[in-house]
Amino acid sequence: MQNRDVDEVLEIIWMQNESGNRDLCVVESEIKTQRLQNVLVEMQNAGLVKIEGANVLFTKEGEEKAGALIRRHRLAERLLADVLEAKDDAIEASACEFEHVISEEVTDAICTLLGHPKECPHGLKIPEGKCCKKAKEVIDSLVTTLDKAPVGENVTVAYILANNHSRLHKLMSFGISPGVKIKIHQKYPAYIIQVDETQIALEKEVVSGIYIRKN
Amino acid sequence: MSECCSDKIKIDFSGMKKIVLVGNPNVGKSVVFSHLTGVYVTVSNYPGTTVELTRGVGTIDKRKFQIIDTPGINSLIPSSEDEKVSHDILLQEHPDLIVQVADAKNLRRTLLLTYQLKAMGFPLVLVLNMMDEADQRRVEIDTKKLEEILGIKIVTATATEGIGISEIKKLIKNKTFTYVKYEIKELQDDVKTTKDRQIEATRVCSLTTKTFPRRILFLERMGDFTMRPITGIPILIFILWLMYKFVGEMAAQTGVSFMEEIVFGKLINPYAIKFINLIIPIPIIREFLVGDYGIITMALTYAIAIILPILGAFFLFFSILEDSGYLPRLSILLNRAFRMIGLSGKAVIPMVLGFGCDTMATMTTRTLETVRERIIATLLLALAIPCSAQLGVILGMISTLPRKAVLIWASVVMLVFFVVGYLSSKVISGASSDFIMEIPPIRMPKLKNILVKTLARIEWYLMEAVPLFIYGTMALFFLDKFNVLVVIEKFASPLVVNFLGLPSKATEAFLVGFFRRDYGAAGLFDLAKKGFMNPHQVVVSLITITLFVPCLAQFLVMIKERGYKVALAIFLFVFPFAFLVGGIVNFILNYFKVVL
The missing domain is CATH 1.10.10 (Arc Repressor Mutant, subunit A)
Structure with missing residues (x-):
């Protein structure tokens, strides 16, 4: 065989x-x-x-094998089409060769390079790899503004928008700076956040300038 | 309210080492100061109690030191006027030692300031205060290690209990013996340096502190209730109701009746009249002391019998509120409303302090960050915030009237507050500032501090306000004697009698109101008690006197804080405006035939 x-x-x-x-x-x-x-x-x-x-x-094994194969094929198509700008027939021929030779790591690297595309140039679905799942989790936990954090959850300050110097300074002097763990205590009528043992009242305008990562 | 009279007592500090207490707001610098010097300065539970420097002499082992208490700062790069006071003193006065007082449970923030102080080259020791609260919150600090890392001496303390004070004294004594001359370096405040300090503070903090999991404390839960609208608003209403019962009913009715009718009416005044008639043969001097406009029968009766009981009760109640940490929480509930009048929740504290004393509150407007906010706050304090003495008298008068009268008075004053605030926020140009405010923990007020503070305030009232009552009475006495009073009353009659619909004797109340509004209110109180005014007139007169010109002391502070131009402009606006509103209310009450 x-x-x-x-x-x-x-x-x-x-x-x-x-x-x-x-x-x-x-x-x-x-x-x-x-x-x-x-x-x-x-x-x-x-x-x-x-x-x-x-x-x-x-069977389960067969499906995995086939999925990986299709993934390699279609990612190769994407790579050839998007990055190398190859012609259609060349794409098909090369993709058919690629699918048999590239390793899983290289596939994931290409996938990441292309930004985890969802479809091949023909509009068919590219099966997800490990790298895509990981990327999804990262996007979920990626940086959002503090006002979107749920009440009571511990989050870490990623950065503070620095367009307002005095505001930045004031926040920093209260101990709110990148890397610091904070918690939203209350959202209405004003935001109250807890840093260490200090509670600070802030308005939405200020809070939405503080970017955070969920832990 | 910070009734510190430090600048009035002249002490010769020459030859004394200069020790400056510095630290984040609300960490207990003033408590430490009081322990070191024996001088009481107002201690409360909100950031910004101290807005001025207080100097005192501390004696340690027979050696005298000059101790300076400063307004709290979060950073040596000042963002408001009170912070600037602290910043400037460090640069100008070249302290021999800085004692940084710190909140032990917030070490990281403390260190940010420590690093700034160190970077500037100041000789420094650190007092980790409020160790009791750190214990409660299960925060443990390895002070030995921290000393090693920072290279400065550290003591732990719970100053409100007197714990650690002798160690602080020892530290000051030892440190200043080994004192070397130093130079103040400029503080770098670029983003990179600031960031590095932050990182260093976080690192050192994690090396030296341990926090253990803990349960939410009961007082913390209470604090949360006061900040959430659903529970916070009922709590606010309850507090106001309690105050009304205690100050407006208990003190203003029972207390005042007792003092005025029994103590003064049956005891002091009859005997004083008898005694003075006996020893002073000259009628005019007799009248000056015990006549209709006599110093004893009018000035002292008003000041001691009518105002003092109300004021004492109010101060007591207010002190409890201040020490509990409730006031900053009120800022959260009111922030949005204050935004509409060009202010932020940060201005709530000066406004609420105005109900204690508008003069002191005007000084507290320093904690606001922009000039525009300070002007609006100063205007509203001068116009629509009745001070405790005045409020007390008003509550005393109004509580005998139907509820409707109270409602009319309160809504008109509140309406004026918001309408004038809104309009002035449109007229006065300038920036407003971010609402970023520290909320201190709810604390159980300490009985001793409450009593000492209340007594200190009563003493301040007796020393500062009562003389003004006497001057006002003297003015009335002479105006009466030279028949000018009748002329003024006649002259003011179209305004007072026709426009406001009040008896012409009410003119006298407004006249003394120029000295102090509460004195004016006391005059109205007297008129109402003697049956010269009906409920309708009481309401109109109360609204007018509530909005009436700021008292002399407040006006002087306004000049000092905001300058002549602004102070005068406010005065010239408030004076006619008060009468205008009074007249309009009189007209509306008549027009709609409101029965009170």
Whole structure:
């Protein structure tokens, strides 16, 4: 069983699944050569796919393998199209080569470089990698303004907008500076924040100039 | 209110080492000062109690030191006038030692100031005060380690209990013996240096303090209730009601009746009249002392019998409020309303202090950051905030009237406060400042401090206000004797009688009101008591006297703080405006035939 052949068949099944086809006949008709037909049987034995009635289904292992493959392929397309500005046919040919050779780390690096794209140039979904999930968490916990922090939660000051020098100075002299842990105590009628054992009353205008990270 | 009379007592400080107490606001500098010098300065629980320097002499082992108490500062780069006072003294006076007083539970903020003081080269020791509160909040500080890192001597203290004072004394004594001359360096305040100080303070703080998990204290919970509108507003109403009961009903009715009718009416005045008639043969001097406009029968009766009981009760109540830490919390509830009149919640404290004494409150407007805010606050204090003495007399008069009368008086004064505030915020140009304010913890007021403070204020009243009563009475006496009073009353009649609808004798009250508004109010009180005014007239006269010109002392402070021009402009606005509002209310009450 040739690896490239397996990849080929996995891809075909994934793409058929994507468009809602699980029918064995349809999948078989897409698998053009007899050699690949045999591969499908071998894959069944290897536990990558299973046939239930008239349908071809991925096993867990098969789905992961196929997903990673599609991800590599479509990220390669994106890279070629967006960064290298290659022509359409060149893209397809190269992507088909790329998908077999690049490692997971390189894939994640490309994904990060491209800003975790959601779709390939043809508008098909790119399966998420580990890097995308991590990025999502980071975005959630990324810097927001203090007025958006929930009451009672400990947050860390990231930075204070420095367009108003005297305000910055005053906040700093109360001990509010980057890296300091603070807590919103109350939001109405004025904001009250707690820094160490000091409570300070502030207005929204001031509070929305303080950027924080959730812990 | 800070009735410090330090600048009036001239002490020769020559040859004494100069010790300056410096620190963040509301950390107990004034308590330490009182312990070191034996001089009482007002101690309260809100930032900005001290707005001026107080100097005193502290004797340690028979050696005399000049001790200076300063307004609290968060940074040596001042952002308001009271902070500037502290900043300037450090530069100008070249202190022999700086004692930084600090809130032990807020070490990081303390260190920011410590580093600034060190950077400027001052000889420095650190007092970690309020150790009791740090303990309660389970904050532990390794002072030995902190001493090593900072390279300065440190003592811990709970000054309100007198703990640690002898150690502070020892420190001052030892430190000033080994004193070397030093030079003051300029403080760098660029962003990088400031940032480095912040980082260093945070690092040292984490090295030397440990905080343990703890439960929320009962007083902290109470503090939260006062700041949230749902619970805060009912609490505010309850406090006002309590004050009305205590000052307006108990003191102003029961207390005043007792003093006026029994103590003065049955005891002092009859005997004084008898005694003076016996020893003084000249009628005019007799009248001067015990006549209709006599110093004993009018000035002292008003000052001691009518005002003192009310004032004493008010001061007592107010001191409790001040020491509890309630006032800064009120700023949170009122911040939005104050924004509409060009001020911020920070101005709430000077305004509320105005109900104690407008003169002192005018000084406290220094804590506001922009000139515009200070002018608006000064104007509103002069116009629409009745001081305790006046308020007390007013409450005493009005509490005998139906509720409706109280409501009319209070709403008119409040309306004037907001309308004039709003308009002046439109007219007076300039910037307003951010509302950034420290909220001190709610504390259980200490009985001793309450009593000492109340007595200090009563003493201040007797020393400063009563002489003015006597001058006012003397003026009335002579005006009466030379028949000028009748002329003035006739002259003022279109205004007082026709426009305001008051008896012409009310003119006298307004005349003495120029000396002190409370004296004017006392005059009205007397008229009402003797049945010369109906409820309608009482309300109109009270509104007019409430808004009436600031007292002499307040006017002088206005000149000192805001300059001649602003002070005079305010005076010239307030005087006719008070009558105008009184006249309008009189007209409306007549027009709608309001029955009181």
